[in-house]
Amino acid sequence: MINSNEELLNLYRVxxxxxxxxxxxxxxxxxxxxxxxxxxxxxxxxxxxGVCTNLRLDDRIISNHRGHGHCIAKGADLNxxxxxxxxxxxxxxxxxxxxxxxxxFKIGMLGANxxxxxxxxxxxxxxxxxxLEGGDKVVVLFFGDGATNEGEFHEVLNLxxxxxxxxxxxxxxxxxxxxTPVKYTTGLEHVSERATGGYGxxxxxxxxxxxxxxxxxxxxAVAGVRTGEGPVFLEFITYRWRGHFEAPGMPDLRPVEELxxxxxxxxxxxxxxxLLEKGIVTKQTLEEIDVQVMQQIEDAxxxxxxxxLPAPEDALEDVYSA
Amino acid sequence: MxxxxxxxxxxxxxxxxxxxDDKTVHLSTDIPPDLRQEFGEARIRQTPIxxxxxxxxxxxLAGSGFRPVVNVRMATFGFVAMDQFVNQAAKITxxxxxxxxxxxxxxxxxxxxxxxxxxxxxSPYSMYMNVPGxxxxxxxxxxxxxxxxxxxxxxxNPVISFEHMALGAMEGEVxxxxxxxxxxxxxxxxxxxxxxxxxxxxxxxxxLAVVEDMxxxxxxxxxxxxxxxxxxxxxxxxxxxxxxxxLVVVDEACITGSVAAEIITIVIxxxxxxxxxxxxxxxxxxxxxxxxxxxxxxxxxxxDRDNIKAGIRGVMT
Numbered sequence: 001m002i003n004s005n006e007e008l009l010n011l012y013r014v015x016x017x018x019x020x021x022x023x024x025x026x027x028x029x030x031x032x033x034x035x036x037x038x039x040x041x042x043x044x045x046x047x048x049x050g051v052c053t054n055l056r057l058d059d060r061i062i063s064n065h066r067g068h069g070h071c072i073a074k075g076a077d078l079n080x081x082x083x084x085x086x087x088x089x090x091x092x093x094x095x096x097x098x099x100x101x102x103x104x105f106k107i108g109m110l111g112a113n114x115x116x117x118x119x120x121x122x123x124x125x126x127x128x129x130x131x132l133e134g135g136d137k138v139v140v141l142f143f144g145d146g147a148t149n150e151g152e153f154h155e156v157l158n159l160x161x162x163x164x165x166x167x168x169x170x171x172x173x174x175x176x177x178x179x180t181p182v183k184y185t186t187g188l189e190h191v192s193e194r195a196t197g198g199y200g201x202x203x204x205x206x207x208x209x210x211x212x213x214x215x216x217x218x219x220x221a222v223a224g225v226r227t228g229e230g231p232v233f234l235e236f237i238t239y240r241w242r243g244h245f246e247a248p249g250m251p252d253l254r255p256v257e258e259l260x261x262x263x264x265x266x267x268x269x270x271x272x273x274x275l276l277e278k279g280i281v282t283k284q285t286l287e288e289i290d291v292q293v294m295q296q297i298e299d300a301x302x303x304x305x306x307x308x309l310p311a312p313e314d315a316l317e318d319v320y321s322a
Numbered sequence: 323m324x325x326x327x328x329x330x331x332x333x334x335x336x337x338x339x340x341x342x343d344d345k346t347v348h349l350s351t352d353i354p355p356d357l358r359q360e361f362g363e364a365r366i367r368q369t370p371i372x373x374x375x376x377x378x379x380x381x382x383l384a385g386s387g388f389r390p391v392v393n394v395r396m397a398t399f400g401f402v403a404m405d406q407f408v409n410q411a412a413k414i415t416x417x418x419x420x421x422x423x424x425x426x427x428x429x430x431x432x433x434x435x436x437x438x439x440x441x442x443x444x445s446p447y448s449m450y451m452n453v454p455g456x457x458x459x460x461x462x463x464x465x466x467x468x469x470x471x472x473x474x475x476x477x478x479n480p481v482i483s484f485e486h487m488a489l490g491a492m493e494g495e496v497x498x499x500x501x502x503x504x505x506x507x508x509x510x511x512x513x514x515x516x517x518x519x520x521x522x523x524x525x526x527x528x529x530l531a532v533v534e535d536m537x538x539x540x541x542x543x544x545x546x547x548x549x550x551x552x553x554x555x556x557x558x559x560x561x562x563x564x565x566x567x568x569l570v571v572v573d574e575a576c577i578t579g580s581v582a583a584e585i586i587t588i589v590i591x592x593x594x595x596x597x598x599x600x601x602x603x604x605x606x607x608x609x610x611x612x613x614x615x616x617x618x619x620x621x622x623x624x625x626d627r628d629n630i631k632a633g634i635r636g637v638m639t
Binding site: 060062091092093094095096097101103104105106110111113114115118119120121122123124125126127128129130131132133151152155156158159162163317318319320321322 | 347364365367369370372374375376377378379380381382383384385386387388390405406409410414415416417418419420421422423424454455457478479
């Protein structure tokens with residue numbers, strides 16, 4: 001369904017940007033430069049990329065605690081993202097949000113959310129807004145398999161179903177809610193069966209490590225949602241390479257062999273190989289893209305480092321809007 | 323002036339503001355017939371009994387340029403959606419650095435007195451007052467209901483309107499012409515010289531009812547209605563205490579961790595006002611029990627006029 005090499009290279013560039021951004025964030029977190037809590041998106045890059053490259057600027061997304069990839073794929077500014085991680089005044093949220101709460105309303109990124117399933121009702125409201133506006137805007141809701149055990153998940157599936165909301169449920173099933181396997185927390189083969197069996201929402205299970213498969217499935221979903229067919233549930237099967245969050249003392253209880261097997265299915269390398277095998281791109285072009293991406297990340301870190309920290313009393317601002 | 327009920331005043335406010343701004347949307351399990359008839363099903367939307375979803379949906383609507391009004395009905399049902407109130411609605415403006423506005427009104431009834439028992443009777447405003455990012459109105463008269471509700475709908479923040487269950491049918495003067503009431507202005511309902519009595523919601527009316535009896539005993543009370551709790555008009559209360567030198571706060575919410583405690587603290591933390599005090603301030607509040615069902619117990623759990631009078635006499639010593 002992707003016709004131009006340009007589109008394919010764009011997918012590659014977005015995916016690689018997320019990977020390089022996340023690698024740098026992990027390093028800077030462990031060096032102490034980035035405070036707080038960081039949830040790495042490494043391993044899941046194909047999902048954010050394949051989904052968001054199907055969206056227009058005026059389409060809206062809602063993200064979660066593992067949200068850097070969604071922001072980047074929706075077109076967020078890397079400098080302001082990195083500045084937010086670094087707690088700087090120039091960050092997206094003026095240093096008030098950090099890693100888990102990046103938002104850019106101007107590009108339709110209505111915010112990452114630190115509470116599992118907390119953003120789901122908000123996405124329902126954003127989709128209702130799109131419906132009331134009467135255009136063909138869509139809303140994409142990113143959440144993990146863990147969120148599907150929360151009550152808010154079921155409430156919003158129901159609302160989306162009865163109101164035929166223009167909402168795409170983008171479930172990133174990475175196999176674990178923190179350290180608990182989805183096989184233990186879910187009595188079904190796929191969490192998407194809850195949406196289809198319980199709420200009559202059509203669903204598709206997609207290889208979340210194949211960016212083209214993600215792109216194609218989303219393209220079809222977006223087309224249907226834009227024409228008023230109601231919500232769609234996409235379950236992307238994927239895996240995170242890092243622990244639930246970056247924490248020195250936090251044990252990762254997942255089997256090592258399982259992690260290694262998934263690393264062999266790396267979404268970035270897999271796509272890179274496909275591009276090379278089909279002769280769409282040369283090794284040299286890919287290396288050039290990598291150099292450019294690395295420079296962007298370096299620039300973002302420098303922007304963050306050169307930006308001022310907020311004044312302590314800035315804490316008093318923005319509690320209320322004027 | 324014409325008289326209408328507290329509930330009619332709320333309906334009028336909604337009707338006028340929905341006509342004024344076509345970005346307003348109403349979400350509730352029970353549909354207000356007048357709004358539905360004039361504005362249709364899409365804007366006056368019926369919801370399933372699914373509090374988290376519609377309390378949260380209002381945030382998404384607001385962040386997308388709409389101005390939702392949500393009728394949660396009883397405050398006890400609001401607890402089902404606490405994540406959306408506390409973690410989401412209250413914090414979202416701040417967390418995102420003020421880049422978007424979230425104009426939302428959440429209506430909830432509070433109070434007791436109808437034998438509805440513990441899960442349908444509560445006055446939880448101090449819990450929400452402890453959450454920065456929310457504004458809170460507590461209208462006690464039809465006039466205030468209409469004026470504060472119109473201001474709430476025009477405000478660019480999440481506003482919770484706590485409406486006492488026993489006041490719905492109460493009539494009061496409400497002008498035909500347009501008006502709004504700014505937040506953060508307490509009203510002196512009765513002027514007096516000996517004791518400042520800050521009284522909330524229905525207790526404001528109960529306190530006004532003892533003014534004459536107190537006068538017979540030679541005690542002149544000044545009755546203040548805060549009208550809004552966030553923001554809270556501490557200045558009007560302090561100015562009154564500076565004059566009377568005595569303070570009683572009357573509220574039917576449980577006494578521990580109460581708005582009454584906060585009001586007394588605001589007064590006594592001000593060194594100048596503290597020096598004016600002739601006696602220790604006193605709270606006349608609900609007992610620390612879930613609201614019981616059977617009338618004798620329920621009445622016992624809530625302050626009544628005798629409790630209010632005793633409280634006032636207590637600060638005269």
